[in-house]
Amino acid sequence: MATTYDVSASRQTFAPVRLGLSLLANYRAALRERHERRQLRARLSDLSDMALHDIGISRGEIDYVAANRDVDPRGVQSAR
Template sequence: MSRIYGTTEPVPAATRRPVYSPLEVYWEAFQEWRKRARLRRQLCQLSDSELIDIGITRGEIDYVASHPSIDPTGCRSR
């Protein structure tokens, strides 16, 4: 007979589970690439004044799409 001395806390569904297969790693990389391509396409469709409103220029679109965690206003020199 076994006894359980501690309780396990439920894990939130949103937590990422560890990746075990190379196929999953490639799939996640592909999904990230698609997300960056979609962002780049959406930013390219904006007018120059709309881009200035959000704080970037047309020349910074590739940089912003490739580095989503970086603030685009920090890369502009004034």
């Protein structure tokens, strides 16, 4: 008894699985990013006004800094 498999059919079967896994990975990354933003916001909120001044931000900029971690609110470019 010979059994044959159609390879083209299996590619079509795996495409929705890959899409589902990709969506789950994107969702997990978004949750992780949200969690990190919330942690950063909480840590910055716990600092005194003097400590915030030392790192160059004001209390009113905490939400902006937490949401835009890659952007320096002072406009200083890092020397990478």
